[in-house]
């Protein structure tokens with residue numbers, strides 16, 4: 001079990017010590033993997049179909065129906 005934590009910490013350390021530009025790209029990737037509203041992971045298929053999808057299907061539906069008059 002300790003190995004998993006060590007590996008995670010090592011990965012985090014590596015991400016932190018990478019160049020700023022690279023870090024920014026990785027940070028963006030991490031952000032885009034999760035819905036900006038509820039934080040649930042956005043399915044790969046959805047992200048690929050809608051490049052730049054920021055919300056999960058539920059939140060997107062809520063946003064679209066909620067914004068209609």
Ligand SMILES: [Zn+2]
Pocket residue numbers: 035036037038039040055056057058059060
């Ligand atoms: Zn969501």
